Amino acid sequence: MPIQVLMPALSPTMTDGKLAKWLVKEGDSVSSGDILAEIETDKATMELEAADDGVLGKILVPEGTEGVAVNEPIGVILEEDDDAGALEAVTDVSEPKQDPDPDPDPDPDPDPDPDRGPQRGTGNNSISEALSLDPISIPQPTAVTPTDTKSEADGPRILASPLARRIAANSGIDLSSIAGTGPNGRIVKADVEKILDDDVGAIGAKRPVANITDYSQPSIELPNSTMRKTIARRLVESKQTVPHFYLTLDCQIDNLLELRERLNGRDGADYKISLNDFVIKAAALALREVPEANSSWTDTAIRLYENVDISIAVATEGGLITPVLRKADEKGLKQISNEMRDFVLRAREGKLRPEDYQGGGFSISNLGMYGIRNFAAIINPPQSCILAVGAGTRQPVVKDGALAIATVMSCTLACDHRSVDGAVGAKLMQAFQSIVEDPLAILL
Secondary structure: OOEEEEOOOOOOOOOEEEEEEEOOOOOOEEOOOOEEEEEEOOOOEEEEEOOOOEEEEEEOOOOOEEEEEOOOEEEEEEOOOOOHHHHHHOOOOOOOOOOOOOOOOOOOOOOOOOOOOOOOOEOOOOHHHHHOOOOOOOOOOOEOOOOOOOOHHHOOOOOEOHHHHHHHHHHOOOHHHOOOOOHHHOEOHHHHHHHHHOOHHHHHHHOOOOOOOOOOOOOOOOOOOHHHHHHHHHHHHHHHHOOEEEEEEEEEOHHHHHHHHHHHOOOOOOOOOOHHHHHHHHHHHHHHHOHHHOEEEOOOOEEEOOOOOEEEOEEEOOEEEOOEEOOHHHOOHHHHHHHHHHHHHHHHOOOOOHHHHOOOOEEEEEOHHHOOOOOOOOOOOOEOEEEEEEEEEEEEEEEOOEEEEEEEEEEEEEEEOOOOOHHHHHHHHHHHHHHHHOHHHHHO
């Protein structure tokens, strides 16, 4: 009998994904273990393997389709005994089924006073909502006004579900311009989403565009990937719910640079240690000295991690991803360097596995290679801290009461004040500075 190919759950948090590309065509023979398609998750692009032998009889979801739910059929494999007629029993899910009213809460007042005018919501004028084609992909605080009591001169009452009203209010869409497909012409969620999916130019005048670039200028729209939407949602969540505070210290790194040059210049060296590798090792050792910073906040307790697992921010074409270096305090500089090179290569190719980027108790973001001297990073929940590392620059300093020139690297620690107090953050930065300025401790 035909075997359905289902959209896999490639990470614990994955609820849907994008079917980026089919690597086989209808009618192609496939064997167990063959790569059928590439699936784009919120973190990376991963390969979908065939679990059975047979022939790909039908593709139910075309490549490029976004928002394909986990466990939704995307294709059908015919076994050796199956014929083409067996496909007739398979439902083509490429066309989404329209629920006449998918809203979870019924209209609390199905037949109110006809004198009541249309309900109007207050749109959110944030930049992210004005630019996004999916204004509910990033939760924003919104204000929905109660139903206005108007006279008949204000127009007939508009039948719309509460959820449809909220979406329209957030997007600045006039409900009177929508033809409802629900019972008795009622406007439902699907009707509003259809308007949002239409050309931006057709609805631009109805959407809030204050304080943003004029759309009359020549422009190019780049569709948001699943990864980019997830990054946006998590960053907004972090800044809105995590009380950040920042601590900055300048580290003199001349001794560290000299040690790095000596290590890389050794005869027969099969490695190339970077400044970032030293930073990772120093941060790992500092976390071992100040374990209170290697933590997460929960509503019932502060969770202290036993292992020093450090997430390293890596820039890719699709956005930022943070592979995790496990037990970094127990690894030497050579091993750290080799693992980081492998992470960076696979991250930029979209080949990281879920276990490569899940977890971690502390993050590091280094923009020094771009010449950035100082910046403050956003905490990566549920972690409590992220260290922002700037470029090393030659600056005048005072040494032993005299003016001198030193290479100074500015580092800023962002802390979640719920789980890490100022004194704990300061102790961590002092320990980090001490190790960086006396790097021989790294070799012990």
